[in-house]
Amino acid sequence: MFELKGKKFYMAVCYDVFGIKKERLKNPGIDAILDLVHQFHPIGEDNSGDVLFAKHGFAGASKHWGCPIFGAAVFFNREIPKNWPTGVIWDCNKKNTRNWRYTDNPLTHYEEILIRGDENVLIRLFEV
Numbered sequence: 001m002f003e004l005k006g007k008k009f010y011m012a013v014c015y016d017v018f019g020i021k022k023e024r025l026k027n028p029g030i031d032a033i034l035d036l037v038h039q040f041h042p043i044g045e046d047n048s049g050d051v052l053f054a055k056h057g058f059a060g061a062s063k064h065w066g067c068p069i070f071g072a073a074v075f076f077n078r079e080i081p082k083n084w085p086t087g088v089i090w091d092c093n094k095k096n097t098r099n100w101r102y103t104d105n106p107l108t109h110y111e112e113i114l115i116r117g118d119e120n121v122l123i124r125l126f127e128v
Contacts, residue, residue, distance in 0.1 A: 008031050008032075009034055010033045017058060017060070017061040018057050027066065030065060032068050033067060034071075035057070035058070035071040035072070037057075039075070040075050041077065042078045050075070058088040059100045068087055068107055070126060073086075085105050087109060087126045088107060092104050109126050112125075
């Protein structure tokens, strides 16, 4: 955990965000979660579950702690999905994360930067 400009952030690595909900961890006053996700392989291969990660990891942690979550992920040998939610805030009341869709996410970025090269980098900027 660290504080920046009066906001408290929780640093998570990959599956840590699943543990927030699964272990019913109490929010220790965090304003936002930052998650570094390892990688997603091409669809159909192992570790290709970017949608499940967004639904149950990002949305699940946001729902449980009542704060936004921002994630960085590597899409290995595949394009970055255009609708990949790099930031999620839960506002679906009692809806189950199983039924959550990207369109249910009200959090929007104010700027997007795409850097193309041997590796593509997509940066989205949010206000916290």
